[in-house]
Amino acid sequence: MQSESTPATTGGGFWDDTGKRGVGAWIFSTDHKRIGLLYLYSTLTFFLVAVILGLLIRIELMAPGRTIMGAETYNALFTVHGVIMIFLFVIPALPAAFGNLVMPIQIGARDVAFPRLNLLSWWLYAVGAIIVLVSLFSGGGAPDTGWTFYVPFSARTGSNVSLAVFGVFILGCSSIVTGINFVTTIHRLRAEGMEWGRLPLFVWSLYATAWVQILATPIIGITLVLVIAERLLGTALFDPARGGDPIMFQHLFWIYSHPAVYIMILPAMGVISDIVPVFSRKPIFGYKMIAFSSIAIAASGSLVWGHHMFTSGMSDIAIAVFSFLTFIVAIPSAIKVFNWISTLYRGSISLEAPMLFALSFILLFLIGGLSGLILGAAATNIHVHDTHFVVGHFHYVMFGGTGFAFIAAMHYWLPKFYGRRYAEKPAVIGWALMFTGFNVLYGTMQILGMEGMPRRYYDYLPEFARLNFIATAGSWILAAGLFIVVVNLLRGLFYGEPFAGNPWGGATLEWSIATPPPTENFEEDPVVSHGPYDFRGAGVP
Ligand code: HEM
Ligand SMILES: [Cu+2]
Numbered sequence: 048m049q050s051e052s053t054p055a056t057t058g059g060g061f062w063d064d065t066g067k068r069g070v071g072a073w074i075f076s077t078d079h080k081r082i083g084l085l086y087l088y089s090t091l092t093f094f095l096v097a098v099i100l101g102l103l104i105r106i107e108l109m110a111p112g113r114t115i116m117g118a119e120t121y122n123a124l125f126t127v128h129g130v131i132m133i134f135l136f137v138i139p140a141l142p143a144a145f146g147n148l149v150m151p152i153q154i155g156a157r158d159v160a161f162p163r164l165n166l167l168s169w170w171l172y173a174v175g176a177i178i179v180l181v182s183l184f185s186g187g188g189a190p191d192t193g194w195t196f197y198v199p200f201s202a203r204t205g206s207n208v209s210l211a212v213f214g215v216f217i218l219g220c221s222s223i224v225t226g227i228n229f230v231t232t233i234h235r236l237r238a239e240g241m242e243w244g245r246l247p248l249f250v251w252s253l254y255a256t257a258w259v260q261i262l263a264t265p266i267i268g269i270t271l272v273l274v275i276a277e278r279l280l281g282t283a284l285f286d287p288a289r290g291g292d293p294i295m296f297q298h299l300f301w302i303y304s305h306p307a308v309y310i311m312i313l314p315a316m317g318v319i320s321d322i323v324p325v326f327s328r329k330p331i332f333g334y335k336m337i338a339f340s341s342i343a344i345a346a347s348g349s350l351v352w353g354h355h356m357f358t359s360g361m362s363d364i365a366i367a368v369f370s371f372l373t374f375i376v377a378i379p380s381a382i383k384v385f386n387w388i389s390t391l392y393r394g395s396i397s398l399e400a401p402m403l404f405a406l407s408f409i410l411l412f413l414i415g416g417l418s419g420l421i422l423g424a425a426a427t428n429i430h431v432h433d434t435h436f437v438v439g440h441f442h443y444v445m446f447g448g449t450g451f452a453f454i455a456a457m458h459y460w461l462p463k464f465y466g467r468r469y470a471e472k473p474a475v476i477g478w479a480l481m482f483t484g485f486n487v488l489y490g491t492m493q494i495l496g497m498e499g500m501p502r503r504y505y506d507y508l509p510e511f512a513r514l515n516f517i518a519t520a521g522s523w524i525l526a527a528g529l530f531i532v533v534v535n536l537l538r539g540l541f542y543g544e545p546f547a548g549n550p551w552g553g554a555t556l557e558w559s560i561a562t563p564p565p566t567e568n569f570e571e572d573p574v575v576s577h578g579p580y581d582f583r584g585a586g587v588p
Pocket of ligand 1: 130522
């Protein structure tokens with residue numbers, strides 16, 4: 048039975064820490080599973096807070112004119128919504144929460160290569176998050192620049208931009224530390240027999256992600272320091288009146304922030320590559336191509352930042368080159384989609400919650416990716432630039448993609464760590480509401496954008512009223528579904544049916560150990576003799 052101090056409902060495993068007790072046993076723990084859960088709790092909390100902000104934005108846009116807030120509050124709200132969703136949720140959620148929870152076990156390791164750096168990474172995350180939160184309520188008030196912090200506005204506005212970008216700088220340090228740790232772990236700590244060709248695809252995706260974290264994140268770090276210097280020291284690097292160049296800021300910003308979308312989406316693709324074969328009872332189709340395409344996406348995706356700047360006055364040749372390179376990224380992405388669908392083909396598919404969210408990922412990511420091609424083609428980009436079409440596009444990819452994969456991962460892996468599971472029926476009802484509301488909300492935004500409704504505007508012309516109302520109604524359906532999903536998960540993990548053994552029938556290493564996992568993961572070092580999707584002998588019930 049459960050006791051007060053161990054929320055692990057079935058007890059046992061890493062929940063029963065020896066030594067420290069209470070909060071200290073968590074925030075000073077170097078166990079990758081505890082750090083993963085710390086990340087899970089913190090990213091999930093920020094996600095829910097930012098969802099509420101998104102709903103408020105949508106209520107304001109429900110009808111023309113003022114609905115519930117003034118224009119300045121609105122500017123602050125979409126900025127804070129974006130900053131929290133991007134820097135405190137989507138970037139860390141999958142690699143730092145689920146990467147930490149699952150990756151070391153999947154490669155047969157007892158922990159990551161640098162457990163203390165791992166803890167430091169969470170602490171940096173926590174400190175960065177607190178600084179961002181403090182910036183909302185201090186100085187000149189919440190930043191109102193949008194999450195992109197574009198100069199010259201960000202250099203001049205009286206809102207608390209300096210502190211906010213400093214917070215994001217610290218968050219960047221956290222991301223780099225995680226990346227270094229994961230690359231080293233995957234190189235050095237694989238169990239005997241865990242060759243590169245036997246790595247689960249989630250691990251491959253984390254490996255590609257980690258390189259992007261290491262190589263791209265320093266650029267945003269430097270850029271943000273330059274914004275602080277601009278504000279506090281008057282450096283004028285970005286001020287054309289004194290010989291600076293504001294467009295340079297955009298280049299520096301997107302040289303990180305485009306690759307950053309691969310930090311968000313690659314681990315999500317890894318989750319899907321692990322879930323789809325298990326719930327189709329078939330080995331994954333095209334293992335090598337999926338593994339390789341993660342690296343190819345990370346590499347080619349680092350060359351396309353200019354597609355965010357087609358309207359900034361670049362030369363036509365630069366536009367053509369960036370447009371062409373952007374289309375190249377579509378190839379490895381399409382390879383993945385093709386291979387997932389081929390895996391489904393003639394599989395014996397079971398539609399439990401992890402699979403429902405994984406399948407919706409594939410569809411929503413496909414819609415997001417195709418609308419990305421419209422943005423990647425310079426001609427159509429100029430038409431929909433900075434309209435709600437863009438907002439619709441990136442929500443399809445980030446929320447329909449990473450967000451749905453995160454929820455799929457919660458249903459798939461968390462029972463393993465809690466020893467209890469969610470209830471199936473409410474999960475399906477919540478999923479159905481989420482999926483419906485999602486398409487009503489963001490599909491409508493894409494239409495609004497094509498009709499010319501600009502992004503980040505407080506007010507709009509009366510002809511956009513009807514579609515805006517529909518979008519807002521969609522946001523409520525989506526939120527209702529999300530609420531059911533989250534409550535059902537939390538309830539299930541703490542009080543639900545016991546979960547033990549290998550009920551999904553996975554063939555990766557995490558399903559071969561006790562539930563919940565023991566502190567050291569493995570009683571004795573495992574020796575791997577088959578691939579991650581070889582379901583023969585996986586203990587399928
Ligand atoms: C129920 C959930 C959500 C709702 C209702 C929502 C709503 C919105 C709306 C209406 C905007 C446009 C604001 C404007 O253009 O004036 C927006 C912007 C944005 N959202 Fe969301 N969103 C949700 C979830 C998410 C998620 C999950 C992410 C990231 C993974 C995200 C990231 C962003 C970003 C980056 C912006 C851009 C902010 C900017 O333009 O500066 N949102 N959201
Ligand atoms: Cu981009």
